[in-house]
Amino acid sequence: MSSELTDKKVDRFTHALNELDKAAAFAKSMYQTDVYQEASRLMETMEGMETLFHFANRFEEAGVFANGPWEDASKLQPPLVAGSLKTKGLASIIEILSDLRMLSIAKGNYDHPSMGSEEAAEFLNEVLALNLDLLFPGDSEEARIEQEENAEQLDRSQRFFQFLFTRISSDALTGTLREEIERLMAQRPIMVKRVISMIQMAKKLLNNSEAGETEHPALEKYIKAIEGPSPLGENTSNLNDYRKKLKDLSEEELKQEAEVLSNSMQDTGLVAPQHAVLVRFLSRNKPEMLSDALSLSDKGKANLEEHFDLVKQLIKVGIYPATGQAVYGLARMLDRGVFSYSPVIPGLRRLIELDIKPEVRKDLLNAYQNRQGLTANTILLSGVISVLGQPLGVGQGLNPTCQSARGISLWAQHAPGYLLELIPRAARDGDIDLKFEGTPIHSKDLKGGLAPELHKELDPVSLVLVPHLDRIYNEMMTRVALRGEDGHRWVNPAFYGNWVQTGFSNVIEPITGTVTDYPGYVRLFYATHHPEYNDDYELIYPNPVGIFITNVHGKLLGYHAVSILRIAQVPSGDYRIYFYNPNNDSSQNWGQDIEPTVSGNGELEGESSLPFHEFVSRLYAFHYNPYEQGDAFAVEDEIVEEIEKLAKESWGREYTWVNI
Structure with missing residues (x-):
């Protein structure tokens, strides 16, 4: 045993656990804090993690998790682990103890009454796959700031994941990661930051391990999709150099470049930064090849030809490497025929020079770490392109705002003109209103909502609209709370519109x-x-x-x-x-x-x-x-x-x- 881990620490933890074990059910809470404090001291070293794992088969029956969120192992969800680990206080300590319990179940050391070893192993594989940034910490500015603000929690979490990684099969982890990426991208979300992070970490995982060789081809497809799948893109990581080299390509080479990038986009739903550069180049210099770069259907090609001037303007203002994912939205927008809705064209043009409120502008700019000189109008326009092209890709993020996300998705499908009326009102005026039983409800007059503290990892349209929609929906539900029936009966038709049956x-x-x-x-x-x-x-x-x-x-x-x-x-x-x-x-x-x-x-x-x-x-x-x-x-x-x-x-x- 290392000198870092003294027998005294182990003895103190053992004593605290034994005292908790002996305590009556109603008195468990009086002894839990001692266990957590002694456990936190052991978590300071890898040897301490090993010691805690040795005791993990006793945690549940001793009452370590009694009367708390971690009590029922069968109700725990892998996506929530990261949030607990990064929380200051006892939550991160209890989370690690709970995950060590899972590891004990997975290894067959603890015969759990409601969870089998395979299920526990799957849980831990998914936890690792979702938190590879803690296993392989990044060196970004965001990571640096987080390290400064939450150093203790991050160090503890990283140490735990390093310990967990030594106990989990690399093949199983890589396979879980591949499945997670494929599963998420099959749904074609607008927000792909999480997936890109997983792909980047998968690359590190493959580079740092000889395991998981069978997963290389499947993961390589996604790695290439975000780094540049074309021969020119692979050999030219600098985007400015890539832009210059495009000018030297023959027409046949340019067409091949467009097809490789568009095929990758259609196959994975992901857009490489080079693809955005290519689309901007073609819109100015080779507009006849733009349909190849977007992999358009016959309907999409007809829409592109009819509305080329507007499309060119949208590309010029809204599509840059940092907003490159909007290339996929633009392709889907053309294929869906969204430009055929008469209010759409003036609605899009209005966004280009919209006078956005300072606080909204700040939120939009903060959504992009690497802004590369982007304006808030560019970010908002790129988000609108994505939402109108991918209405089913709108997500609620980590907010309890499924009602609002559902509304944005519905309007993007069936009332794009209405959506394009709401967006500028929220961004420019800081207010929207919806009528409920004949009376307008203005969002600017309301506070609270289901998500008063909005988690802002959202697409630009949701970032602008959801705070307003959330407050209005909540106000409508408040007004019908005493009617003795489910308020959704009246609220849904009023909130979403006449598309909802009565x-x-x-x-x-x-x-x-x-x-x-x-x-x-x-x-x-x-x-x-x-x-x-x-x-x-x-x-x-x-x-x-x-x-x-x-x-x-x-x-x-x-x-x-x-x-x-x-x-x-x-x-x-x-x-x-x-x-x-x-x-x-x-x-x-x-x-x-x-x-x-x-x-x-x-x-x-x-x-x-x-x-x-x-x-x-x-x-x-x-x-x-x-x-x-x-x-x-x-x-x-x-x-x-x-x-x-x-x-x-x-x-x-x-x-x-x-x-x-």
Whole structure:
């Protein structure tokens, strides 16, 4: 044992753990702090981490996590680990102790009552994959500042991850990382900072380890996609040199360069910085090749030809290497025919010279660490291009603002002119208003909302609009709070617009909080949505619905807002519900073998899907058109019973069920 780790530290921790173990259940909290303090001293060295791991099989039964957020191991979620580790105080210490418990389960040292070793290993693999920046710390200015402000937490976390890395298979970690990147990019999010960070860390991981060789080709595709997949891009990392060399290429070489970059973009959803340079060059010098660089469909080519002057202006103002991801948005925007909406063209032109409020300008500029001389108007315009091109790529980030993200996505799909009216009002005036039951509600008059302290890692449009939308939505819900029914019945049509149907059904009886007439609820959804029971009425606009979020064990975690986009039959003959999930992390395990997919089952980019009955088993509220309703009585009892069983054995365990 190293001299750094004295027997005294070990003895003090052992004593504290034993005292906690002996304490009565009601007195555990009196002894937990001693355990945490002694554990923090052991965490100062790698040997101390080893010692804590030796004791980890005792942590849970001794009461280390009793009456706290980490008590139930089956409810823990890998994406939340990073936040706990970077928090000052006891949270980072308890998080490490909890993860050591997971490692003990994964290694078979602790036979946990509700979690197996494979599940624990998967949890830790995902935690490592999501936190490779702690395993391989960066040398950026951001990393430097964070190190200064949170040195103690970062040192402790990095030490823990180094210890964890020695205990986890590199092959398994690299495989998990590849799967995570592929899963996230299949959804084509607008915000790709997290994915790019993962790709950069994957490169470091491959360079620092001989393991994971089988993952090299799959990861190499993504590494090239962000660094420059073309021969010229690979050999010219300096963007200014790349720009100069473009002038010397023959027409055939230029066309090849355009095709390689556009193919990589279409394949991965990621845009290399060189691609933005190429698009700017072609728009000025070889406009006939721009469609090759964007990999446009025939419809997209026709739109480009018709609106070339505006597209050229958008490229000039909105697309630079730092905003290069907007190249993908522009390509999708042209393919979608967004320019055909009459309000779009003047709406886009207005953004170019918009007088943006100083505080909004500051937020937009702060969103880009490496601004390279960008203006706030450039950043906002690039964000608008992405949102209009990728409406299903809008994400809520780390904010509880799924309602607002859902609105931006819906308007980008079906009312781009309306969206282009809201954006400048928020950016220039610091105010938007929506009418609720005839009365305008102005965002500037409101405080709070669901996210009063907005986490600002959002796309530029969301960064500008969400604070206003969030406050207005919250105000609408406040106004209907005492009506004795679910407020979403009135708020959703008012907030989102006439695209939302006025019929509404909620699985929970608002007054009693019970589940009442669940079979009738299921039959109504089938009669209004399932093609075999609803007289063939097709869904025209996205339907905002509420779902129960459950973990891998089917335990209720909370509620979430998604939008049903379409319902279609797959080759097997089954029907699937395709939906938009604002959290951009849609292929999760909801327990009972219910796992939404983002590819492989007919999903379009940005869509998630589930078999019809599985989705219904997690549905808690939906809108419908009362005039487009089929035969609820025709829904087979077996279908209703299967869904009811899934519901009762998952989220339903938290509620009282009343049969009518």
